[in-house]
Amino acid sequence: MTKLFYGLIFILFISLAQAQDCPILPTPVVYTTQTGSLNFSNNLAVDLTNLDQNLKAQLIALADTYHQLKIESGQDKSLIIFKKLENVKQDSYSINVNESIIISYSSDRSCYYAFHSLMQMIEKINANEFSISKSFVKDYPSYQWRGLHLDVARHFFSVEEVKQFIDQMAIYKFNVFHWHLTDDQGWRIEIKKYPKLTSIGAWRDSTVENHFTTAPRTYKKERYGGFYTQLEIKAIVAYAQERYITVVPEIEMPGHARAALAAYPMYSCTGIQQEVPGLWGIFDDIFCAKEESIVFLQDILSEVIPLFPGEFIHVGGDEAPKTRWHDCEKCQAIMKEQKLKDEHELQSYFIQRMDKYLLSNGKKLIGWDEILEGGLSPNAAVMSWRGFDGGIEAANQEHQVVMSPGSHCYFDHYQGKGSEEPLAIGGFTPLEKVYEFQPIPRGLDSFKASYILGGQANLWTEYIPDFNQLMYMTYPRAIALSQALWCEDLPKYELFEKTLMNKHLDLLTANKINYSPTFLKPNFSFTRTITGIDFKVKSKSNEEQFEFKDRSDSSLNVNFKGSYDLPINRTRGTKKLTYSVNSFTTGIQKNIAITNNPCLGVPVVYLTKPSNQYNNGDLTLVDGQFGARPWKGNEWIGFDTSVVVIEIDLTKKQRIDSLQVSFLKDENSWIHLPCTIEFQDLKTKKGKGIGAAPNFYDERQVLYIGKKVQKFTITIKTLDQIPQGKPGAGSHPWLFIDEISIKNKL
Numbered sequence: 001m002t003k004l005f006y007g008l009i010f011i012l013f014i015s016l017a018q019a020q021d022c023p024i025l026p027t028p029v030v031y032t033t034q035t036g037s038l039n040f041s042n043n044l045a046v047d048l049t050n051l052d053q054n055l056k057a058q059l060i061a062l063a064d065t066y067h068q069l070k071i072e073s074g075q076d077k078s079l080i081i082f083k084k085l086e087n088v089k090q091d092s093y094s095i096n097v098n099e100s101i102i103i104s105y106s107s108d109r110s111c112y113y114a115f116h117s118l119m120q121m122i123e124k125i126n127a128n129e130f131s132i133s134k135s136f137v138k139d140y141p142s143y144q145w146r147g148l149h150l151d152v153a154r155h156f157f158s159v160e161e162v163k164q165f166i167d168q169m170a171i172y173k174f175n176v177f178h179w180h181l182t183d184d185q186g187w188r189i190e191i192k193k194y195p196k197l198t199s200i201g202a203w204r205d206s207t208v209e210n211h212f213t214t215a216p217r218t219y220k221k222e223r224y225g226g227f228y229t230q231l232e233i234k235a236i237v238a239y240a241q242e243r244y245i246t247v248v249p250e251i252e253m254p255g256h257a258r259a260a261l262a263a264y265p266m267y268s269c270t271g272i273q274q275e276v277p278g279l280w281g282i283f284d285d286i287f288c289a290k291e292e293s294i295v296f297l298q299d300i301l302s303e304v305i306p307l308f309p310g311e312f313i314h315v316g317g318d319e320a321p322k323t324r325w326h327d328c329e330k331c332q333a334i335m336k337e338q339k340l341k342d343e344h345e346l347q348s349y350f351i352q353r354m355d356k357y358l359l360s361n362g363k364k365l366i367g368w369d370e371i372l373e374g375g376l377s378p379n380a381a382v383m384s385w386r387g388f389d390g391g392i393e394a395a396n397q398e399h400q401v402v403m404s405p406g407s408h409c410y411f412d413h414y415q416g417k418g419s420e421e422p423l424a425i426g427g428f429t430p431l432e433k434v435y436e437f438q439p440i441p442r443g444l445d446s447f448k449a450s451y452i453l454g455g456q457a458n459l460w461t462e463y464i465p466d467f468n469q470l471m472y473m474t475y476p477r478a479i480a481l482s483q484a485l486w487c488e489d490l491p492k493y494e495l496f497e498k499t500l501m502n503k504h505l506d507l508l509t510a511n512k513i514n515y516s517p518t519f520l521k522p523n524f525s526f527t528r529t530i531t532g533i534d535f536k537v538k539s540k541s542n543e544e545q546f547e548f549k550d551r552s553d554s555s556l557n558v559n560f561k562g563s564y565d566l567p568i569n570r571t572r573g574t575k576k577l578t579y580s581v582n583s584f585t586t587g588i589q590k591n592i593a594i595t596n597n598p599c600l601g602v603p604v605v606y607l608t609k610p611s612n613q614y615n616n617g618d619l620t621l622v623d624g625q626f627g628a629r630p631w632k633g634n635e636w637i638g639f640d641t642s643v644v645v646i647e648i649d650l651t652k653k654q655r656i657d658s659l660q661v662s663f664l665k666d667e668n669s670w671i672h673l674p675c676t677i678e679f680q681d682l683k684t685k686k687g688k689g690i691g692a693a694p695n696f697y698d699e700r701q702v703l704y705i706g707k708k709v710q711k712f713t714i715t716i717k718t719l720d721q722i723p724q725g726k727p728g729a730g731s732h733p734w735l736f737i738d739e740i741s742i743k744n745k746l
């Protein structure tokens with residue numbers, strides 16, 4: 001979709017904007033304006049005498065990149081005056097614009113933040129004339145960990161690209177860059193003692209094409225890889241430091257180790273030589289827990305530690321299948337010797353060894369929330385990705401926590417529902433959802449909440465092959481995240497969106513950032529009514545012109561501006577409806593298919609709670625729509641329990657010929673079809689059931705009912721565990737349902 005079309009929408013929006021809106025993102029704690037403005041030319045006289053060398057250089061560069069302003073040292077008639085304050089809140093600053101600009105700050109870091117804010121306040125009148133409203137800003141961050149992560153293992157990004165990623169972070173006052181340097185598909189950091197880690201481990205011979213769950217799989221047979229020398233790493237760390245960003249390196253262990261094991265197979269359990277895989281997913285071969293492997297990894301850490309001056313080293317710890325440890329004599333011997341009751345405790349032992357090692361070298365260990373399993377190591381901090389629960393548990397145990405739940409912080413998820421979105425791993429995390437992120441979950445007491453350092457978004461790059469795609473997935477969602485992590489008092493989403501559109505999209509464009517325009521697209525939503533559902537089309541602009549056609553009923557063909565509502569009443573029979581919406585303004589076309597039936601919009605009660613990660617509300621199952629492929633998180637309800645009970649109320653007694661429950665089968669994502677489905681009429685308590693593995697091959701399961709019913713339950717049982725030979729064997733499978741519908745002849 002061309003940016004030109006969206007340009008039109010911005011213009012429509014800008015006309016609605018009000019002058020006093022705060023132009024700074026993340027939104028400062030205080031922003032007030034007075035009448036009048038301060039005007040100046042493109043040569044800024046600034047007294048820089050009391051600033052340190054780096055800060056001086058940064059300010060001169062920022063003035064140039066934001067507005068091509070030239071800073072001239074001017075002690076006598078300085079337009080900007082810097083004042084360092086003692087005994088004020090950490091990283092706080094204020095900006096007072098009147099006859100001159102006074103920046104007061106508590107630290108070099110906060111002076112740098114103030115300068116970004118100031119640059120965002122400046123309006124360009126023409127090439128030589130600039131203006132800034134007379135105003136006052138007071139500001140400081142809410143959280144001390146405001147992070148973005150980047151996976152350079154699945155796809156590699158050059159030194160220049162990583163620097164650009166860091167530059168962009170700095171604009172939005174992020175202060176932690178979590179650099180995911182090793183994974184199954186590539187080892188990206190030079191380790192002098194083990195040169196094969198990069199000569200072998202940094203290169204793969206093929207890369208899977210399409211979504212990795214697509215069958216049959218095909219591969220691009222091309223050598224792919226790259227790595228950073230220690231010199232390059234030092235340069236990037238210094239570059240980040242100059243922008244007041246700390247780099248946290250991640251060396252994955254004991255799982256996601258195939259690239260390292262391709263170079264040094266003797267540190268696996270089997271010792272078998274395997275290649276660096278070109279496939280995504282979770283692999284059974286992990287580092288063996290034997291002493292030699294622990295020493296190997298500690299040797300690696302001994303070279304990593306001096307490169308990164310920050311407090312934390314990330315050791316991964318996620319997604320480590322225990323199959324190999326279970327079958328390994330050496331692993332089993334350690335378990336016996338250390339009196340460990342299972343392989344989870346063995347992982348805990350493994351992580352504790354790293355914790356002690358890092359601590360003795362002046363560093364702190366952080367890992368993904370799986371490091372809670374089998375007992376959390378005494379000094380470890382936890383990065384909570386599988387929802388908020390791991391973070392809550394760690395905070396309750398008085399360990400430091402960074403919240404990074406998949407629901408809000410996984411920027412490899414889709415950000416739009418449209419089929420024009422580029423291929424992504426799955427999930428659904430639109431801009432609004434990121435904006436709702438709160439690192440401190442409700443209900444956590446204030447003492448325990450003090451262990452929550454902040455939050456972070458993760459950029460896993462299986463489906464992010466290049467820098468343009470990386471920016472598309474990161475922006476503008478990272479700006480919404482910066483709001484959640486910075487603002488003490490979060491402005492309404494609509495206000496944020498307005499500032500984004502009026503000011504910051506231009507800034508992204510000026511910095512050549514390929515941001516996603518998805519949030520500007522019209523929104524298609526469904527809400528429940530007493531008699532069915534309401535289908536609403538809503539543009540960001542009241543001026544956007546549309547055509548709405550009911551293709552199943554040629555008489556409905558409406559032209560409208562801005563928004564449109566179509567109530568759809570449920571029918572006694574089953575009928576397919578198809579609609580098309582066409583925007584004349586942006587050229588977007590959208591087709592929607594709805595299967596109207598007696599279940600459409602009826603009340604649904606989840607007697608079994610869906611997983612927080614895949615709970616999209618109770619209308620999802622009865623909205624008449626089937627999930628599309630590749631599946632996105634927004635169209636499915638996911639359960640991780642063995643039994644799922646759902647209650648449906650048809651609101652009046654009526655005949656059901658048959659009932660269809662529609663599931664997702666994606667065994668590579670550990671999503672399996674169920675074993676049995678039972679129907680029970682809640683009035684007569686009479687039931688009907690089908691299934692028992694291995695009869696279930698079909699995603700759409702039909703139960704013949706043939707009687708009148710009002711309220712009923714559906715009870716679904718899953719496999720106890722994923723069968724041997726399938727990905728995730730031995731773990732509990734996921735159950736995904738997209739729709740429950742009644743099939744009645746009209």
Ligand SMILES: [Zn+2]
Nearest residue numbers: 269288328331
């Ligand atoms: Zn082993």
